[in-house]
Amino acid sequence: MxxxxxxxxxxxxxxxxxxxxxxxxxxxxxxxxxxxxxxxxxxxxxxxxxxxxxxxxxxxxxxxxxxxxxxxxxxxxxxxxxxxxxxxxxxxxxxxxxxxxxxxxxxxxxxxxxxxxxxxxxxxxxxxxxxxxxxxxxxxxxxxxxxxxxxxxxxxxxxxxxxxxxxxxxxxxxxxxxxxxxxMASASALRMVLRGTGGHAAFPQLGIDPVPVAAQLILAVQTFAARRLPATDQAVISITRLSSDSEASNVLAASVSLEANIRTLSKATLDTVRTQLPALLTGIAEANGCALECEFFASYPVTYxxxxxxxxxxxxxxxxxxxxxxxxxxxxxxxxxxxxxxxxxxxxxxxxxxxxxxxxxxxxxxxxxxxxxxxxxxxxxxxxxxxxxxxxxx
The missing domain is CATH 3.40.630.10 (Zn peptidases)
Structure with a gap:
């Protein structure tokens, strides 16, 4: 017309x-x-x-x-x-x-x-x-x-x-x-620093290596939405950054930095992720003798x-x-x-x-x-x- x-x-x-x-x-x-x-x-x-x-x-x-x-x-x-x-x-x-x-x-x-x-x-x-x-x-x-x-x-x-x-x-x-x-979804980020002790790569038993612990955190992040949120709630949580402070192949990292990108379609879902995910990851870190620092960054809200x-x-x-x-x-x-x-x-x-x-x-x-x-x-x-x-x- x-x-x-x-x-x-x-x-x-x-x-x-x-x-x-x-x-x-x-x-x-x-x-x-x-x-x-x-x-x-x-x-x-x-x-x-x-x-x-x-x-x-x-x-x-x-x-x-x-x-x-x-x-x-x-x-x-x-x-x-x-x-x-x-x-x-x-x-x-x-x-x-x-x-x-x-x-x-x-x-x-x-x-x-x-x-x-x-x-x-x-x-x-x-x-x-x-x-x-x-x-x-x-x-x-x-x-x-x-x-x-x-x-x-x-x-x-x-x-x-x-x-x-x-x-x-x-x-x-x-x-x-x-x-x-x-x-469209909201966009937020969870930035994390996982701290161990570092050490010699030949003697990992003498320190606390945060790298395998970081692997556990990554798996926990990837399964969080499927096991902590209702199937009817859409949420996408992805690890988008990963790095350690080790600069030599024979040096265990003392810390690992990670960042998760979080996409949700409701404030209630985002609140659940914001409170429960850091608690879960902190528990995994502490169970392995590491300390975890988490910082949440709220970015764009849901486009409604x-x-x-x-x-x-x-x-x-x-x-x-x-x-x-x-x-x-x-x-x-x-x-x-x-x-x-x-x-x-x-x-x-x-x-x-x-x-x-x-x-x-x-x-x-x-x-x-x-x-x-x-x-x-x-x-x-x-x-x-x-x-x-x-x-x-x-």
Missing amino acids: TTRFDEAAEDLRADLIAVRRELHQVVEIGLDLPVTQAVLLRELEGLGLEITLGTTLSSITAVLRGGRPGPVVLLRGDMDGLPVAEATGLPFASTSGAMHACGHDLHMAGLLGAVRLLAARRDELPGTVIFMFQPGEEGQAGGRVMIEEGVLDAAEERPVAAYAIHVDSATPRGQLVTREGAM NDPAETREVLAVLDEIVGEERVTRLAAPSMASEDFSYVLEEVPGALVFVGAAPDSGPMPLHAETAIFDDAVVPLQARVLAELAWRRLERA
Whole structure:
């Protein structure tokens, strides 16, 4: 069916794809993205926006006030790349040693498109839109930092809803995917230092070797979810780092460092893991004469799509692209997203859009990841339409 932004979004196709490819070449990582920020500011110039820059990160908050009274809606796009050396062979590939291997360059281009679509019709716009251009999604919690710096209050009143789109290079081009409730998992870490005594590798009986004890800890971590959590509770716990302080083949380690990555879909499950797993591992260590130091790091919370908002989103998506191109996800992903911080404060939804290239599905975060940027105009009109519809029904 035809919706209000179809033709206008198509008119922007060439410009948005050109910006996306420029951003792909100048990719930066983390919270400090001065070159990326400068490109976006150039593209936002002259659109009549109230722009605020971050003070501790290279964020951009842009407020568009419509010509008709109404509430506030927030649209978000993330800006940072990954420390991956690109190996796609694309003519616009990054050569900086970093890469937009998670599609954030498409996210920025799609959000820019939504800005232009809505700004062109500001006189009719029934309310205000906050555009949140956010660095530091890839592990630095840039969304949380922007909230601390006031992004949710940029229009003097809190948004009634918030929306974001994430591309997926493993999903067919143009397929839109979301679900009510938990959409993506929380991400946390348990860092451990296991201490023995070290010693001569020829005489292990004279000391306490922490390496075989570390092996027991690893096995305990890998079986914890299966034996301590209900089968209906999804949790993924993986040992992702392991090292000892021994620097010679004939020296027993005095300590072993380990890190576990923890993914859960509810706070209750995370609380269980946070309390019971360190207790179990400490007991194993002490039974073997070792001491264990544990430190828990909470990172991104569960990305939770508000059920009522998501039902409205699904209705709009069905109308924009047809029900056959909208997937109601049966189960959440165990990956994580720091749009979760926004959704803890404001009801809303995260939607995935397929951007698999013609060559077939590609893994995210890989040096060979390729995204079909033909979906950028679709991102722009979906975001613009979601914002407009939400303002209309307030």
